[in-house]
Amino acid sequence: MVASDFEFGPDGLLPCIIQDWRSGEVLTLAYMNGEAFELTRRTGEMHLFSRSRKEIWHKGATSGHIQRVRALRYDCDADSLLALVEPAGPACHTGARSCFYRGEPAPDAPHAQAPFEVLPGLERTVGARRGAAPEDSYTAALLADPVHIGEKVQEEAEEVARAAREESDERLANEAADVLYHLTVLLASRSLTLADAERVLDERRA
Secondary structure, three states, X not given: OOHHHOXXXXXXXXXXXXXXXXXXXXXXXXEEOHHHHHHHHHHOEOEEEEOOOOEEEEOOOOOOOOEEEEEEEEOOOOOOEEEEEEEOOOOOOOOOOOXXXXXXXXXXXXXXXXXXXXXXXHHHHHHHOOXXXXXXXXXXXXXXXXXXXXHHHHHHHHHHHHHHHHXXXXXXXXXXXXXXXXXXXXXXXXXXXXXXXXXXXHHHHO
């Protein structure tokens, strides 16, 4: 894949959607010219073209919030890119994780978060609780007692099995949520994430 494979716009630019490799969250929409694309491929870190400054910039060169490229994809017309990255910090200049932090859900949407955003958000919350006092946070108390986390995962798994046998779909969903929460905390206690388990599933599929 080289720059000449793409249909750059009249301004010589190609829109690039930047997406978190692990969570699937969209981080920003930016632009590349041919040189920025080649720099990105060569260095493995995002290089973009600033339309306001009319120059190439290395994402994170000043802030330290670099974005390591895990995959580059392009659409069927070869006129836009999708970059899957591992971000080292916020994507937005405001300090927000994503540039798309404003807006509102549809009137009939029950929640502001999309389903795919829930587990990554939970993992970040668990990470933020790591330094909290155990008496102030249930999550912190679990992180301070890894053996107890394992016991809780086992207990919640048994409750899921019972709900599947004897209870309503709503109860099953609630018990499954408890398993996911405690499993997330258990993995975090070993400096692992749900993505580590997902990677194993992907390898098994192959």
